[in-house]
Amino acid sequence: MNPDGPEITDLLIDVDPDTMQRRPVSKQAVLRALERDGMRWGARVARSLPERDGHLDEAQIDALFVRVHAEMQRLWEEFLQGDRMRQLLVPLLGALRERGHEGTVRIVDVGCGLGYLVRWLTACGDLGAGVHLVGCDYNRALIEAASRYAKDEGLSCDFRVANAFTLEEPATVFISTGVLHHFRGEGLVEFFAQQRHAAAFLHLDIKPSYLAPLGSLLFHVARMREPVSQHDGTQSAVRAHPGTRLLDAARRGAGGLEITLFDGDVEAVPILRTMLGVVGMRADLREPFVRRLGPNAARLGDGA
Numbered sequence: 001m002n003p004d005g006p007e008i009t010d011l012l013i014d015v016d017p018d019t020m021q022r023r024p025v026s027k028q029a030v031l032r033a034l035e036r037d038g039m040r041w042g043a044r045v046a047r048s049l050p051e052r053d054g055h056l057d058e059a060q061i062d063a064l065f066v067r068v069h070a071e072m073q074r075l076w077e078e079f080l081q082g083d084r085m086r087q088l089l090v091p092l093l094g095a096l097r098e099r100g101h102e103g104t105v106r107i108v109d110v111g112c113g114l115g116y117l118v119r120w121l122t123a124c125g126d127l128g129a130g131v132h133l134v135g136c137d138y139n140r141a142l143i144e145a146a147s148r149y150a151k152d153e154g155l156s157c158d159f160r161v162a163n164a165f166t167l168e169e170p171a172t173v174f175i176s177t178g179v180l181h182h183f184r185g186e187g188l189v190e191f192f193a194q195q196r197h198a199a200a201f202l203h204l205d206i207k208p209s210y211l212a213p214l215g216s217l218l219f220h221v222a223r224m225r226e227p228v229s230q231h232d233g234t235q236s237a238v239r240a241h242p243g244t245r246l247l248d249a250a251r252r253g254a255g256g257l258e259i260t261l262f263d264g265d266v267e268a269v270p271i272l273r274t275m276l277g278v279v280g281m282r283a284d285l286r287e288p289f290v291r292r293l294g295p296n297a298a299r300l301g302d303g304a
């Protein structure tokens with residue numbers, strides 16, 4: 001597989017980030033993009049995508065996205081992703097309060113998909129009063145499903161079809177899971193640059209290693225039913241960013257914040273830590289944050 005190649009889902013929906021207007025996608029263009037990058041497995045899967053008059057069938061693609069993200073939600077449940085974020089978020093909220101933050105802390109999940117993280121944190125995060133969680137995604141079908149699930153679960157979080165970086169009420173803290181590797185090159189620097197005015201950000205993504213692609217392939221083939229999920233889950237481990245690249249991009253983009261990695265160490269046998277975090281915050285938050293992390297503070301560092 002090609003570490004610079006796309007995931008299939010990156011190519012299927014085209015939304016203007018300023019207007020949220022969705023543009024039709026030609027199936028031939030999807031196939032050409034995958035073939036150009038030598039993604040033979042991806043092209044084979046994409047050949048059976050539903051088409052109408054030369055374009056991908058939007059309703060069926062939306063339904064596919066909901067199924068693929070539901071499979072991703074199962075992965076996050078098994079990887080205890082909500083709890084991992086909570087372990088970072090609770091000390092950060094404490095640090096914000098200690099440093100005098102008054103009023104609501106707005107936590108915005110960038111690219112929230114079906115909103116698993118936001119819903120989990122709202123239901124089980126112990127985040128205390130004065131916290132408002134908002135999930136944003138360009139994809140209307142995912143946001144409609146996320147809002148429906150939150151209503152069924154009786155949760156007070158919000159979901160928006162919106163660019164997370166241009167909300168009317170800006171975020172105090174940005175969070176995400178499984179999003180970083182979708183941004184490449186200067187796009188990754190720009191991703192962080194758009195968060196430079198926030199108090200902090202916490203982003204979790206797959207931790208790359210020589211074993212991760214094989215582990216991911218076995219896991220996705222065994223546990224996922226959608227061919228698109230099997231392909232994209234494996235490809236995301238192939239192209240996951242190493243900690244050094246994330247640090248460099250975050251420091252170039254959001255240099256005014258103090259930036260470090262969580263679980264960034266390169267392990268000899270890389271099977272215990274499946275996720276890598278990029279943690280950025282205002283300099284004055286750093287000391288109370290590290291103090292409140294307790295033993296988990298040992299997991300911060302620049303990676304090696």
Ligand SMILES: C[S@@+](CC[C@H](N)C(=O)[O-])C[C@H]1O[C@@H](n2cnc3c(N)ncnc32)[C@H](O)[C@@H]1O
Pocket residue numbers: 069072073076110111112113114115116136137138139162163164165176177178179182
């Ligand atoms: C892999 S998916 C999200 C996965 C999701 N976080 C999860 O854990 O299930 C990446 C999503 O990011 C969204 N996205 C990328 N940039 C965004 C932005 N600036 N604002 C809102 N959504 C964004 C895309 O629409 C896409 O659906």
